[in-house]
Amino acid sequence: MELQLQLCKQQGAFLLDIDLAIRGERVGIFGPSGSGKSTLVSLITGLAQPDAGRILLDGELLFDSQSRKNLPPEQRRIALVFQSHALFPHLTVRQNLLYGYRRCPAGERRIELGEVAAVLGLTPLLDTDPATLSGGERQRVALGRAILSSPRLLIMDEPLSALDDDLRYRIIPYLKLTAERFSIPFVFISHSLVEMRLMTEQVAVLERGRLTNWCTPDTLARLRMGTSPVGYINLLELGPPQEEQGLLSFPWAGRQLLLSGAVGNQPGLFELSSKDIILCKRHPEAISARNLLPCTVKLLFESGSKTGVQLDCNGACLIADIVPAAVQELQITPGSTIWAAIKASAFRRL
């Protein structure tokens, strides 16, 4: 997918001014609220018109202010998934799912209802009223409806923001796998860096109506580590746990990690802030932190007033952040070995 955007749109005192070519199958647009993300979405889909500029999707001109070309939204075949699901309340789940399918030219249809319903686990719900569905089910119907229109591009505009925390991260695999399974390129819009890292390969960063960066989500997370109150979030896929000394012991990278608190006894994805990793030059004889991991320093990077230390821990990657003075004291250089101490309570399930 290639989306070329040269756009200008004035809205009151706010000016959206973008010149960007988006390439990739899983692209993110990241920015705080008020940065112009939703305006950008409405311009790409054709629900609003730019003051000037042009939009090309895979080489086809969707909008051009010079030649006065403006393809109406119903002909752009760009499907939308909203934060609020926007399911049609007067239609059943099946009718919702088929709304776009029926309006897609027969020759362009490549996805069938049965398959999507099966993948999204909606088969038993097809004849129900959307009002009776749970938040997660509604979001899956909204996704299925968008996919069944066989779109050239799927735009997901903060699709997870209305969901509870634990539901949010259970929906992510659905979003990602479904788009991949039916090979639909998507643009994922969010203000959450963790969501971006789980969903996308490349991210456009939008601030006050302007593009400020185009990079991988991980690079962005490293850049923002020094200024973010939560530091850099390490994402760890932990295996099935066993109980040990009143704590839960999860396998990770050939080692065992001890976790405390109500983390649940299922395997899953956990987050660990770079701030919660303490680095020690030598093995401390006794320490209250329950996890002590020998690591190799891969590289150091600057981010704001902090130094990020990328650690190789049995082949897995961890990032810790420390102040530059600590780098001096510990004499950390790439290749040196070091101990990472992590409290059992520092992990949080996503």
Add this chain to the structure above:
Amino acid sequence: MILAAVDLQAILLSAKVGSVATLLALPLGFAAAWLLVFGTFRGKLLLELVCNLPLTLPPVVVGYLLLLLLGVQGPLGSILEPLGIRIIFTWKAAVIASLVVGFPLLVRSIRLSMEAINPQLLQAARSLGAGPLDLVLTMILPLSRRGILAGSSLFFARSLGEFGATIIIAGNIPGVTQTLPLAIYDYAAAPSGEGAALALCAVSIVLALAVLLLHETILQRTKGT
């Protein structure tokens, strides 16, 4: 309580005028409401004023203006007359009087329903391939059905009670243009008409209550949609 044949005719005529007026007003009212809610054009304020004017104007004024317009010498009447169509002093005039006078109620009700439609539903429908007409038929129409039904019942009730404009443009001809309120007016003016007037009043009250009940039922049934 015995109703004379003329009284029955008046009741039936009222029902006929009310039904025909409602059926004619619905598409017009829907179109006007759609223009007012979703339209972007010059003269929107003017349309809004014209749609609401009969609400505040005395019905007699409406009737008189219609008489000027549709009379044999009037701008519209003089066109229709050679075609063999005469409106004034027929039951059709009563329909037109009801239509104009009740129109603001209908438009207002449909409009409120349309304004309550979540715009994201319409955006989603468009992004899924629905063109403007498709959008009206599959989204706006069903999603504003509460206002359409409620507005129609109010409009029907209003046309059952229409008096001022009707008496001017349709006259008060028993068996031809005499609707229920006009018949009551006749009886009330006659020296011994008290009993008959009361009987027709009772019919009016029953009809009005029935329509209001229907209106409330519609509002209850369609709650939350």
